[in-house]
Amino acid sequence: MPDASPLTNRMKVLRAERDWTQADLAAHVGVTRKTINTVERAVYVPSTILALRIARAFGVRVEQVFWLEEE
C-alpha cells in the first residue's frame, strides 16, 4: 500500500528569504508560475526530478524543501 502521508514543503519561506516571487522561482526552475504555485500549495505533488530542480534553485538539499508530514 503506498504511503498516503502528505508532502509538505517550505518553498514559501525559502522564497521569502530570497525575496523571490513565484515567477522568479519558476524562471530559475524552468516551469510555469502555475506549476510553482500548485506545488507550493501542495495541490500538485512534484516528480523527484522537479523536486530536485526546485531544491537546486534554492541551493539547498531536497529534504530541506520537501518532507513527508509525520502521522
Next chain:
Amino acid sequence: MREEVSVESQERVDRIDRSRVTALKGFVASYVLWQVTVLSDEFLGHRLEGLPADTLFWLALALGVSWLAFGARHAWIGRKISADPALARALDDERTRHIRGTAYAAGFWSLGAFLIAVRLVALAVPIPGALVAQLGIAVALASAIIAYLVLDRG
C-alpha cells in the same frame, strides 16, 4: 544541463500561457454554442416558431467560423511554443502533461456516462443515431477541455 528561463522570459511564458488559456476557453465556448445551434437547427429547426428563416443556420455558421478561429489561434500558439525549446520546456512541463492526461480521462469517462444515459433514455424514447454520435463527440471534447481548464487554474 538544463537551461534556466530568464525572468524576462518568464513574463513571456506567463503571457503565452494566458493567451493559450484564452484561446482554449474561446475554442470550447464557441464549440459548445456551435453544437447547440447546429443540433437545434437540425432537430428542432422546424419547430421553433418566431425565428426568421435560416436564423439558426447563419448563427451556426458564425459560431463555426469563431470555433475555427479560436482553434487556429490555439494551434498557432502551440507552434510558437514548439519552436522555442525553453518555452516548450516551461509550457509543457510535467504538471501540464499530468493535467492533460487527467483531462483526457475526464473526457473518456464523460463519454462513457453519456452513452450509458443515452442507452437508458433510449429504452423509453427513440433517439436518432446521428444525434447520439454528434452529442457524444461534443460531450467528450467539451468535458476534456473544461476539465483541463479547471485543473490548470494555478
